[in-house]
Amino acid sequence: MSSATESSAVAAAHSFSKILDRYKSASKTRSSADVEEATKKLRRLILVDGIPSEVDPTLRPRIWKVLLHVRDMSAGAFLEYVGRGPCEVREKIRNDTFRTLATDRGFKERVSEEMLVRLLDAFVWRNHDRHENDQLGFTYVQGMNVLAAPFLYTMPSELEAFYCFAKFIEESCPLYVQPTLEGVHYGLKCATLSPMRLLRTFPPLEALPVIGIAVTLVRDLPTDLYDELVRHPYAVRE
Structure with missing residues (x-):
């Protein structure tokens, strides 16, 4: 540098x-x-x-x-979830965790498979307790292992990684992890609208050029389309 x-x-x-x-x-x-x-x-x-x-x-x-608006993190609650042991979909979790970022040596040195399993087990237990009170239910679905990986890699502790991951899934993109994949389908619907075709002109994934183009495109999007794009991962529709 x-x-x-x-x-x-x-x-x-x-x-x-x-x-x-x-x-x-x-x-x-x-x-x-x-x-x-x-x-x-x-x-x-x-x-x-x-x-x-x-x-x-x-x-x-x-x-x-x-x-992510993560403020209150109960160590006691997290340890209680972990202490329950394997959740009902542990086998499904294990089928995915062993191959998470398998070729990334830096990730493997910092995050073990057991850390991923603990976090995902705890997430399932957390939502097992909350299911009756929530409009949306959550369990483990394929791909959550990859979403959990950056939190375990970045956060100083498993406790912080757990609460950040849970907040991200439950509030930022809940419709993307439902069995019906509602968020995915609605996102594809948004992508068929003509302004989104501009996104296909992105250069190779170099952060600064992509950011510049994205900021420019956002200004040109119709307000209603922008609102749909922002809200579609989490806004439940009647």
Whole structure:
């Protein structure tokens, strides 16, 4: 890393930390409008600068928890779920976990298969208890192992990974993990609308060009289509 690049990364890390510090006192001294404004700045900073994890490895876990609104994490509840042992779909989980990012040496060095199994077992037990009170039910479905992997890789503890993963699945994309795959089908329906055809002109997956094109395209999307795209992973339709 050149000195100029390093200086830029250090400055970005400082900006991130300054914004994240606002959330520590949000409940006491800041209004919800202040918190929302901080979140907007945080999202823009992620788009413009990326997260300088090489300067401060704590940034990404902190940012994920803020964006997922993960605050209360009960260690007792998590340990109770883990203590129950194998869930009813343990065999299905095991059929997937052993091959999760199998060729990624860095991932394998940090995240064991047992960690994945524990998290996914606990998730099933958590929703076994909550099922009667929720409009949507959750259990393990194929692919959740891959969704859980980044949380275990990034978060400092299995406890934090568990609650971030649960929040992501249950609130950010619940319709994508239902047996009917409602979110997937609705997403495909959205993708057939003409503005989405522009997305096929994306360059190879290089972050900065993709971000630039995405930001430009979003401004041109009709409001109703943008709303559908944002809401389709979680908005339950009558």
